[in-house]
Amino acid sequence: MAPAIRQIVLPGQEELHRELARSGIGQAEADRLTERAFSRLVKFSDLQPQTAEALAEAMRQAGGEALALPAAAADTSLRDLLLCGCEKDFRQACRSCARNGHLPGDLAAGLNRLLESWIHPPAFLAGRSCRLELDPPLIMGILNVTPDSFYPDSRHLATDQALRRGLQLAAEGADLIDIGGESTRPGAPEISLQEELDRVIPVVERLRKETDRPLSVDTCKSGVARAAIAAGADFINDISGLRFDRQMAEVVAEGGAGLFLMHTRGRPDTMQQDTSYTDLLGDILAYLQLGIDRAIQVGIPEERLAVDPGIGFGKSPRGNLEILQRLPELHGLGRPVLLGTSRKSFIGRVLRQTDPAQRLVGSLATVALGVAAGVQMFRVHDVRASKEAALMAWAVRRQSDI
Numbered sequence: 001m002a003p004a005i006r007q008i009v010l011p012g013q014e015e016l017h018r019e020l021a022r023s024g025i026g027q028a029e030a031d032r033l034t035e036r037a038f039s040r041l042v043k044f045s046d047l048q049p050q051t052a053e054a055l056a057e058a059m060r061q062a063g064g065e066a067l068a069l070p071a072a073a074a075d076t077s078l079r080d081l082l083l084c085g086c087e088k089d090f091r092q093a094c095r096s097c098a099r100n101g102h103l104p105g106d107l108a109a110g111l112n113r114l115l116e117s118w119i120h121p122p123a124f125l126a127g128r129s130c131r132l133e134l135d136p137p138l139i140m141g142i143l144n145v146t147p148d149s150f151y152p153d154s155r156h157l158a159t160d161q162a163l164r165r166g167l168q169l170a171a172e173g174a175d176l177i178d179i180g181g182e183s184t185r186p187g188a189p190e191i192s193l194q195e196e197l198d199r200v201i202p203v204v205e206r207l208r209k210e211t212d213r214p215l216s217v218d219t220c221k222s223g224v225a226r227a228a229i230a231a232g233a234d235f236i237n238d239i240s241g242l243r244f245d246r247q248m249a250e251v252v253a254e255g256g257a258g259l260f261l262m263h264t265r266g267r268p269d270t271m272q273q274d275t276s277y278t279d280l281l282g283d284i285l286a287y288l289q290l291g292i293d294r295a296i297q298v299g300i301p302e303e304r305l306a307v308d309p310g311i312g313f314g315k316s317p318r319g320n321l322e323i324l325q326r327l328p329e330l331h332g333l334g335r336p337v338l339l340g341t342s343r344k345s346f347i348g349r350v351l352r353q354t355d356p357a358q359r360l361v362g363s364l365a366t367v368a369l370g371v372a373a374g375v376q377m378f379r380v381h382d383v384r385a386s387k388e389a390a391l392m393a394w395a396v397r398r399q400s401d402i
Contacts, residue, residue, distance in 0.1 A: 003051075005110045006285050008041040008082075009328040016041075022279075023082060024070040033065065038084040042114065043069070045080045047107075052079035054102035055093065062096070064089035087118055117331040121374060125336050126303045127234030127258040130214045132175065134336055134376040136394040140216065141166075141174030141383045142342065145199040150185035151343050151356040154381050162203045163210065170213045172383040176235070177211075179203055179228075180218035184239055186312070186345075188268040193223045201227050208232030216260065222247035229255035239264055239313065241291035249298045258304040260338055261291040265314030275316040281329050284309050288333055306336040306377065317346040324366060327373035340379035341366040342386070360385065368393040 010016045013034050020030040023043075044055065056066035064085025083090065094111055097103045103111065125132045132138060144154045145162050156162040166177050181199035182191050200217060201224075207215055208231065216235035217228035222245045225236045229251070235258040242249050242261065252259050263284045265271055277283055288307045295305055309323050309330060320341075330337045341347065347362035348354055360382055367378050367386050371393035380386040 003047050003104075003107050003110070004045040004286065004289075005107070005114055005332070006043050006282065007114060007329050007332045008043055008281075009326045010041075015325075020082075025067060025082075029067065033067075033084060036065070036084070038065070039086045040084070040090060040118075042083045042090065043080070044083070044107075046078045047081055048104075049077065049079055051102060051104065051107065052081045054097055054100070055081060055083065058093035058096040058102070059083045059085060059089065062089040062092035064093065087115075091115060113334045114332045117334055121331060121376065122303075122334070122336045124303070125258060125306055125377075126301070127214050128229060128256045130234050132214065137371055137375065137390045138175035138377045139173065139383055139387045139390065140338065140377055140379040141169030141172070141177045142379060142381050143169060143177050143179045143203070144183070145179060145181045145203050146183045148183045148185070148188065149180075150183070150345070151381060153357060157199070159202045159206060163206045166203065166207045167210060169383050170211045173387045174213060174383045176214040176216055177207065178216040178218050178237055178379060179207070179233075180237075181224070182219065184218070184268045184313070186268060186272045190267065190269065193221055196221060196224050197227055200224060201231050204228050204231040204233055216258075220244040220248070222251040225257075226251045226255065229257050234258060235260060238262065239310070241287060242294050243291075249295050249300065252295070253299040258306070259295055259300055260306050260308055261288055261295070262308040262338075263287045263310035263313065268313075271314040275314060275319060277319065280315070280319050280322055281326050284323070285329065285333065288330075292333065292335065302335070306338050307333055308338040308340060308379075311339065311341050312344045312346060315346075317349045320344075320346040321350075324369060324373075327370060327375060331374055336376045337374070338377040338379060339366070339370045339375045341370075342378075342380040342382070364389040372397055 010019055017030050017034045059066040067082045069080035069082055124134055143166050147157050149155050156165045169177050179200055181196040214234040216237045217233045218237040219225055220238055220240045236252050237260040238248055239262045292305055311320050342363045343356040343359040347359045351362050353359050367389045371390050
């Protein structure tokens with residue numbers, strides 16, 4: 001098993017103490033570490049003993065802390081390690097280990113990618129025939145060509161109606177338009193390949209002639225992806241992260257499209273049956289990393305990949321809030337982050353709004369929080385309002401006007 005690296009981001013001392021205790025660190029040690037309030041925590045899993053020892057020693061010499069954790073791997077010879085410190089400590093420890101040849105190549109590359117993400121996040125995302133600059137954050141407008149999406153106002157089944165809505169999204173400032181022909185709301189049944197093709201492809205063809213905005217198609221079916229790319233789609237948005245259709249990665253690679261990889265647990269009709277996790281962010285990161293590895297393996301350039309934690313897909317309302325609290329952990333994957341919270345049920349749960357039409361303000365709050373956490377793309381129903389919220393939050397984050 002290859003070593004895994006992840007940054008751990010926690011909103012406060014109470015959560016930090018809980019995470020340390022869950023990782024098997026004793027009460028006294030957890031108390032001491034919590035009091036020191038380190039700015040960065042990085043967990044290493046499945047290390048060879050000599051590598052773990054070298055990393056721990058280098059971190060202590062740099063001024064940070066290193067703690068051995070109970071190994072979760074079946075191979076009891078491997079080690080898990082938690083490093084705590086500031087960014088300077090990590091860079092010094094990394095340089096020391098590299099200089100002494102103590103880090104295997106894949107581990108050194110992963111650690112360098114994590115360190116780089118703290119300062120230089122991805123600057124652009126490439127599509128089939130476009131390059132999206134990610135400064136300031138981008139807005140992906142939702143265009144549902146379905147009769148049963150959870151938000152009734154977003155349903156545009158007729159091609160002419162969908163075309164008008166797509167052009168309206170572009171006029172409101174959408175940086176790209178995401179077209180979906182199969183509802184992925186909790187409990188939604190799967191539809192046939194032909195039905196999804198009949199809904200989606202005419203809309204892609206018409207929009208491609210009417211607007212120069214990049215087009216994305218939200219599908220888990222490689223047959224739909226192939227036809228959509230041929231019709232002019234620039235990206236494929238796969239809610240399964242390449243899990244539901246094993247041909248999807250090859251189809252995207254052959255078509256030269258960009259790819260959004262999302263985390264879910266099960267298909268929409270079953271995904272809410274089990275929303276409990278021992279380590280929610282750890283599961284999401286491992287799932288998305290496997291998708292990235294699979295995509296690169298079949299020839300999709302890394303610059304064409306983005307990730308999405310899958311808010312509302314196999315998660316409880318509390319789990320969705322935890323993801324929003326810990327969004328910076330996703331940056332360790334080294335790819336742009338797409339966030340889709342728009343009008344979802346967890347917002348209704350928090351605000352006691354059963355009608356999705358009443359959830360705009362809550363949705364905009366999550367956009368602003370996402371920008372503050374470094375998210376670079378937002379999938380939304382309300383383009384103009386979301387764009388203004390994102391730009392305002394971006395100006396505050398950058399301390400400049402736009």
